[in-house]
Amino acid sequence: MKTHKFECRIYYEDTDMAGIVYYANYLRYIERARSEQIRGLEIDQKVLKDEHGLVLVVRRVEADYLGAARLDDVIRVETTVRHVSGVQMTYQQDIYRGEVKLFGAVVKVACMNLAGRPSRLPADIRRAYHEIVA
Numbered sequence: 001m002k003t004h005k006f007e008c009r010i011y012y013e014d015t016d017m018a019g020i021v022y023y024a025n026y027l028r029y030i031e032r033a034r035s036e037q038i039r040g041l042e043i044d045q046k047v048l049k050d051e052h053g054l055v056l057v058v059r060r061v062e063a064d065y066l067g068a069a070r071l072d073d074v075i076r077v078e079t080t081v082r083h084v085s086g087v088q089m090t091y092q093q094d095i096y097r098g099e100v101k102l103f104g105a106v107v108k109v110a111c112m113n114l115a116g117r118p119s120r121l122p123a124d125i126r127r128a129y130h131e132i133v134a
Contacts (some may be wrong), residue, residue, distance in 0.1 A: 001134040002080070002131075003079065003080045004033065004036065004037040004040060004076050004078070004079040004080075005076055005077070005078055005079075006030070006032065006033035006036050006076070006077045006079070007030075007075065007076050007077075008029060008074070008075060008077075009070075009072065009073070009074050009075075010069050010072060010073045010074075010075065010100075010102070011039070011069055012071060013083075014069075014071075015071050019070050019071040020043060020068045020069070020070055021068065021069040021070070026065070026069075026102075026103045026105075027063075027105075028094060029075065029077050029081070029095060029109065030077055030093040030095070030103075031058075032077070032107055032125075033077035033078075033079045034079060034091065034093070034107070034109070035080050035091060038056075039055075041125075041128045041129070041132070042126040042128070043125055043128060048122075048125075049114070051126070052108045052113055052122060053113050054112065054113060054114075054119055054121075054122070055111075055112055055113075055114070056110070056111055056112075057068070057109065057110055057112050058107060058108070058109055059064060059088065059108045059109065059110040060106075060107070060108040061105055061106070061107050062097065062105060062106045062107075063070075063103065063104070064103065064104045064105070065102075065103055066101055066102055066103060066104065067097070067100060067101070067102040067103075068102065069097055069102055069108055072083075073097050074097070075095050075096065075097050075102065076095070076096045076097075077093060077094070077095050078093070078096065079091055079092075079093050080092045080093075081129055081132050081133050081134065082106075082128040082133070083117075084126060084130055084133055086120045086121060087110055087111055087118050087119065087120060087121065088109060088110040088111065089108070089109050089129055090107070090108050091105075091106070091107040091109065092104070092105075092106055092108065093096045093105045093106075093107055093115060121131050
């Protein structure tokens with residue numbers, strides 16, 4: 001199993017008046033982590049769009065909020081690819097502060113063409129993902 005790890009600090013702009021991370025920001029953190037994982041697989045999303053007419057889009061998110069991140073915390077997003085098919089990937093993404101799990105999500109990402117229709121992932125991208133599937 002290959003798990004990608006991405007760390008970031010919680011800034012004032014991420015929080016509400018109580019200094020607690022606003023719930024929607026967890027989705028931003030997991031999006032950034034997936035983007036960094038994709039970059040680490042040497043997949044260029046701009047090239048994918050410009051040369052192949054394909055984009056990766058979130059199709060579904062199931063999220064569990066388990067604890068609160070706070071101003072100045074350093075959090076870690078752990079991203080694991082659970083399944084890859086011809087058209088979509090399923091991720092498990094968890095956010096931790098130290099060893100405390102704050103958030104967990106199952107995210108389905110689909111490949112679509114620029115007309116908004118499902119499209120098969122290019123073979124080289126499927127191969128890259130199959131190498132890291134848990």
